Amino acid sequence: MNNPKVSVIIPVYNTEQYVQQTVESIVQQTLQDIEIIIINDGSTDNSLAMINLLAKKDQRINVYSQANQGLSVTRNNGIKRAKGEFIYFMDSDDLLESDTLKICYQKCIAEQLDFVFFDAESFYDDHIPLREYQYQRNLNIEDKIWNGIELLKIQDDTWNYRSSACLSFVKLSFIQQHQIQFYPNILHEDELYTALLYLEASRINYIKRTFFKRRVRHNSIVTSKFSMKNIQGYFTIANELNLYSHQHPKDASLIHSHVARMLNAAVRNSCHIPFKERLKITRLCLSKYKKYITYKTIGILLFKSFISFQVLERMSKKINSSI
Structure with missing residues (x-):
């Protein structure tokens, strides 16, 4: 596919139990003019076989495989392969509301935004609560074009800042122009990536919807013991x-x-x-x-x-x- 509206990048590492549901939530988006870049980051389970089967069913899915290099390097490799006007990072065990990409794309085009951000809610694998994870902002701000510095300050001052890369829908040329990437070989790489989005952006806005559904499960990066x-x-x-x-x-x-x-x-x-x-x-x-x-x-x-x-x-x- 040449020049799709959106490139969705999905790093995959040992999520065979969840990846099909995740990819289907992207395939079923109401915005159909997308490419889905799935990068298998050296999975040792059945994840690669599963995503290869999914790719056979939908020509928009492109599967790549590499030796394990971690989430940052995998996402950066996805950026290099992206052809879309906008880019969205999806984690391979989570879900996305079906109208997310369409609404985000339309708002970014209408307002000529560098990026738009939105909210999330968590749900629990096997309905077993592990701890409370707060992803919603509920910002009471005017629906207008803001610069990134303004909205970073507002979120910090109200304790509403959320760093997940999965909560931002970003213009690819903006990332490329400012050379924003994920820092390799660290945990919490989203903290730097998202902060730089705000620090560099001159035109952003907020959609007060919980588009992203974060799966809270055992043995994930999110729930691993702090070290x-x-x-x-x-x-x-x-x-x-x-x-x-x-x-x-x-x-x-x-x-x-x-x-x-x-x-x-x-x-x-x-x-x-x-x-x-x-x-x-x-x-x-x-x-x-x-x-x-x-x-x-x-x-x-x-x-x-x-x-x-x-x-x-x-x-x-x-x-x-x-x-």
């Missing part, structure tokens, strides 16, 4: 955004605030990993990321399992009043 690899990913993202702020000093204040929110949440999530690793994180926070991390966060990282939240509040106030 040192997670926090290393966040530190890498902080480094990259800090570098970006030096290159764009007018946006430095917003970037600093955004990184501080992200890092404090990530460091607090590290409070249950082994104590030796928590000490290592503490040293990094106090030496390299001191301008982002609060003393309250350090207290939670080191002592949450031993003392109450109220004690941490008092400790934080006492430390802050003495510096």
